[in-house]
Amino acid sequence: MAANDTGTAETRTEAEWRRSLTPRQYRVLREHGTERAGTSPLDHEKRTGTFACAGCGQPLFDSATKFESGTGWPSFYAPLDGAVETQTDRSFFMTRTEVHCARCQGHLGHVFDDGPAPTGLRYCMNGVAMTFEPQE
Ligand SMILES: [Zn+2]
Secondary structure, three states: OOOOOOOOOOEEEEEEHHHOOOOOHHHHHOOOOOOOOOHHHHHHHOOOOOEEEOOOOOOOEEEEHEEOOOOOEEEHHHHHOOOOOEEEEEEEHEEEEEEEEEEOOOEEEEEEOEEEEEOOOOOEEEEEEEEEOOHH
C-alpha cells in the first residue's frame, strides 16, 4: 500500500475531502448539493455492473435495480444491503428523506416513495457522487 496523505474515508477532514474530490463531487457529497438534472453520464449507464460511492468507493447500487425515472438523475429502487443510511431533511420548506453513504457519510441524494415494484422506492441519486464499475 502506498502512503495516503488524505486519510481514510471514515476519518478524513473537510480539508482532506476538498483535496481528494473534484469541486462538483465536493459540493454534492460534503455540502449536500444537487447536480443539475440530465448532466450525469451515469443517468444513461445501461451496462451491468455496480455503482459505488465517489467519496470512498463503497459499492452502493447494483445495476439490476436501476430504472428509467425520467427525472434526469440516476434512479434505483433498492440499495445494496447496508450501503446507505437515511435521515430526514427539512430544507427548502419540504420534508424529504436524505440518503448518504453508510461508510463516509457522503451525501448521495434523496429517496421517495413513488418508485416501481418490488420496493415502491425511488432512490434519486446524484451521478457525480458515484462511480460505475462495469462487470467484467
Ligand atoms: Zn462513501
